[in-house]
Amino acid sequence: MTTITEQEFARICIEISEDADAICKHNPLGTRAEILLWMLVSCLTVYLSLSEIETPCFTGAPTERTYRDAINFILRERRQNDFAVDEYLDRLTKN
Numbered sequence: 001m002t003t004i005t006e007q008e009f010a011r012i013c014i015e016i017s018e019d020a021d022a023i024c025k026h027n028p029l030g031t032r033a034e035i036l037l038w039m040l041v042s043c044l045t046v047y048l049s050l051s052e053i054e055t056p057c058f059t060g061a062p063t064e065r066t067y068r069d070a071i072n073f074i075l076r077e078r079r080q081n082d083f084a085v086d087e088y089l090d091r092l093t094k095n
Contacts, residue, residue, distance in 0.1 A: 002048045004075070006083035012043050013088045030062075033093035037067030040092065044074050064093065 016023065016039050024035050045055050056070035068089055075085055 001078065003078045003080045004044075004048060005080045008047075009075070009079075009083070009085075010088060012047065013040065013092050016040055016043070017092055031064065033064045034062065034067060036092055037064060037071065037089065038062070040089075041067055041070050041074070044071065048074065048078055050074070 016036055020032070020036055023039050024032055027035050027038070029035070030038070041056065044050075054074075056073060058066060058070075062070075068086070071089065072085055079085075
């Protein structure tokens, strides 16, 4: 199972944040927070090489909470060290 360090997770969040305007411009469905969290889910899926079975599935229209829960689920057993995921998510979704 591929894992991720806090430093690498932070780098991904920072890079998404730096590109937030372009990401939101090209993916205008949902709120800014939903779009950025969706991008983070996508990045983590690729970075951690998640299989189809390991990738979270969404029913209905996903919300910010749905994406936050999915990110925490993905990272639950894939963090190399324990770190506060929600602190990074709060910074990423801050306007």
